[in-house]
Structure formats: C-alpha cells, structure tokens
Amino acid sequence: MPTEAVRVLRDTSADPEFGPWLAQASILVVDDEPGMRNFLMRTLGPRCRQLELAADTDEATRKLDQNHFDVVILDNIMPKKNGVEWLAEQRAIGFFADAILMTAYADLETAIQALRAGAVDFILKPFRSNQLLNAVARCLDRIRLQRENYVLRYELKATSDHILLRDRLIGESSAIARVRDTIARVAPLPTSVLLTGQSGTGKEVAARSLHTLSDRAAKPFVPVNCGAIPPDMIESELFGHLKGAFTGAERAREGLFLHAQGGTLFLDEISEMPPATQSKLLRVLEDRKVRPVGSEREVPVDLRFVFATNAELEKEVQAGRFRADLFFRINVMQIHLPPLKDRDGDAVELAALFMKKLSAQLAMPAVPIDEATRRALSAYGWPGNVRELRNLIERTLILGRFPDGFGQGPASAPAGGEGGSLADVERRHILSVLAACHGGRDEAARQLGISRKTIDRKLAAWDG
Secondary structure, three states: OOOEEEEOOOOOOOEOOOEOOHHHOEEEEEOOOHHHHHHHHHHHOOOOOEEEEEOOHHHHHHHHHHOOOOEEEEEOOOOOOOHHHHHHHHHHHOOOOEEEEEEOOOOHHHHHHHHHHOOOEEEEOOOOHHHHHHHHHHHHHHHHHHHHHHHHHHHHHHOOOOOOOOOOOOOOOHHHHHHHHHHHHHOOOOOOEEEEOOOOOOHHHHHHHHHHOOOOOOOOEEEEEHHHOOOOOHHHHHHEEOOOOOOOOOOOEEOHHHHOOOOEEEEEOHHHOOHHHHHHHHHHHHHOEEOOEOOOOOEEOOOEEEEEEOOOHHHHHHOOOOOHHHHHHHOOEEEEOOOHHHOOOHHHHHHHHHHHHHHHHHOOOOOOOOHHHHHHHHHOOOOOHHHHHHHHHHHHHHHOOOOOOOOOOOOOOOOOOOOOOHHHHHHHHHHHHHHHOOOOHHHHHHHHOOOHHHHHHHHHHHHO
16 A cells, blocks of 8 residues: 655644644554545644654554654554554554544443553544544643653753853853854754853853754753763663663653754763763764664654863863764864853953842842952953852842952952962862852852862862
C-alpha cells in the first residue's frame, strides 16, 4: 500500500477556537480505513504544521523512527495488531508523545487497557471533527504545561542568581556592540554557536538573544548548566529515560533535549560534561537523534544548539578532559563575551540600571551614585563581572550605602584595602568576602557572582 503523507507548512498564528499550539503541532494518524484517513486529513491538515498518515502499525513504526510527533491518533481495531497492543509496545521501547485512541466500542476493558498502554484520551466512533480537534488541543496544552513546568523547576534548581535584563545585552561600549552585531548576523541561521568568556559576562543573556532573534523564538529556550547536574544523573536529565531503566525510575520521562523540541538548547559549562556524556552528545549533533536511557528507539530532535564555557577548551582537549572531535563539532561559530573591565563605561550604565530595577524589586530607596563612585565602578577589575556588579548593588541597597572604602580612589575595590596590581586587589577582595562569610565558599561565591570552582581554583593557586 503506498505511503500517504501530508506536510503542511503554515503561519503559526493562534487558532481562535482551538488555541495557539495546534498550528505548530506535528501529528501522526494511524488507521487502516481510507475513508477515515481522508476525513482526518481534511480536518487536521489545514490546521497543523505537519500531518503524517499511516495505513497500519508497521508503517506507523517506521514513521516514528523517522520523525518526532507531538500527538499520535490511532484506531484500535486494525489488521495484524490492534492499536492498544501497538501503543504498549511503542511505550516499552521509547515513545513519549501523547496518544489518542479511536474506538467504536466503549467497553470498560478497552478503556482500562488503553490507559495502561499510555493513551491519554479516546474518542468514540462516529465523532464530529470538533470533538477530535478539542481532544488534540487538550493534549497540546497538557504537553506545553508539563514541559514549561519542568523547565522552570530545572531553572530554579540550576541557578542561584536571577540576573536582571537577562534577555538583552546592555551597554554602549564598542566591545559589547560588536557582540550584539555578531549575534544579529548569526541568529537567523541554524548554525551551532559556542559562547566563551569569564563567569558572569552574560553568556546566558547572549544565548537568549540568539534564541529571541531566531525563527525559533516562539519555541522553548531550555538552559542547562552541565556543571550543576551530578555526573550519574546527567544522561537521564538530558536524554530522558523509560520506566524501570534504573533504580528509582518509577515512570518514563522526557529529557531536556525533548523539552527543547523545535527551540534552542543552551548547554552552559560544556567543559564540565562527563566524558561518557560527551560521546553521546557528539552522536546527537551528528544524527539529530537522542536515545533515552533504557530505550531501543532513537527519537528525532529538531534543535538549535548553543554552548558556553568559561574554560579554555583547547587546553581541556590537550589535557584529555574534553573530546577533540566534540570540540571541533561545536566550535563552528565562536562568540567571545568580553569581561566587564574591558567594556568602557558599561559598569556605570549597568550599575544605574541595576539600582533602578532592584530598588523597585526590593522596595528600597535607590542609593545615589556620585562621581567618586562612578570613577571607582569604572576603575575596578570586576573579577565576578556583571554578576558581581549586580550583587554589589543589591548589598548597597540593603545597607543604604555603598560598602566602606568603595569610591575612594582609582584602585579601590568594593571591600576596600590598599592599592596594588589588579591581581592583588582581586585577591584581597575575594579573601575579605570569604572571611565575612566565615570561610563558606558557596556563600562567598554567591555574593561575588562567581562559581564555587573559581574560588577553589584561585585559593589553590594562592596557596601554591
């Protein structure tokens, strides 16, 4: 029997009756009756982004191996294998999409079997087109809410600093203007991007800008901090897993790759990814398919990848800690985020902006930034970059004044102290904050706006 397929690319504007997500959906219909397939083609084809038709379960299996679908609509009574049996088999080997079962028999046993097999809804034949469209719309709303909730929970766990103005790069310096120009040029392209720069320079802000300016802006932006996920969990978090794939896997779950489907996946601190996961990531980049833990099926993904690191990946490759083939694969377009000390005048502009936003957020009066303070903001080296500046402004608002010693000369630092080289100022500042936190490195890192690993590395160097 010839394969039937309908691919409809259309404007992704909201359907006034069935919600904004139907026009962006990819749907597979599995039914052995030509009349029913034709009816569903006429009902769904003009309304969704992509519609594929399969006349039997064998053809449906091949299509699942080749494409990602948001919803599968299948008949229960078909030759060779019924819909419930096929659905149960697909769930067992790696199938995460919502399934709607069509049946002419409304008996309790069929309903129980359908639920056990993983169907989320079923429709009694004969049915009207609106009944089907409403069922699909419910599935798409549920999928969107589940993914949004999961990504938001992940973001809250993965980051302890919520940087203001995270969707755009602020500053008038020539250094940051060049970055904005490069982002504007590369954003419309499908090219993978590697963002480099010190911690706190705004790599996630740049990644969000790339996403916002791309044709994927309406789809998810999923940030992943590879250094914040325990090595024994990172594969499951990224790729997902099936029920029973490992101890504690009580149900199947999509990974972050699938949550970002159609959008942008931002892999921050890529240098911290374990070697075993690096090899799996390389396979995903080459094949554009992911294999959930415990699954026999590779699931197709449509993603734009953005990577970021504050490490020198070339040195990591030479040291054997990062795969050379992965480095060459992700280093297609590299954008360097300059440190705040190299962004002439931007520290003052950002300080004023943070002062305005944070004072409103904390319901505290803004602290004036006098000329001496402006000079100090411009002269200070900012080892924690924009994060450290933001944290300084927050502390200033809480205290009602800038910290003692700040703004008393061109070499002064937020913690005060005598002059010296920039490295000496940085060392004294980090050690003073660490002392104020009674040696707590995690809290000191949070206040400074740098990572705990950065503090560990600098203390080790100073002890040496």
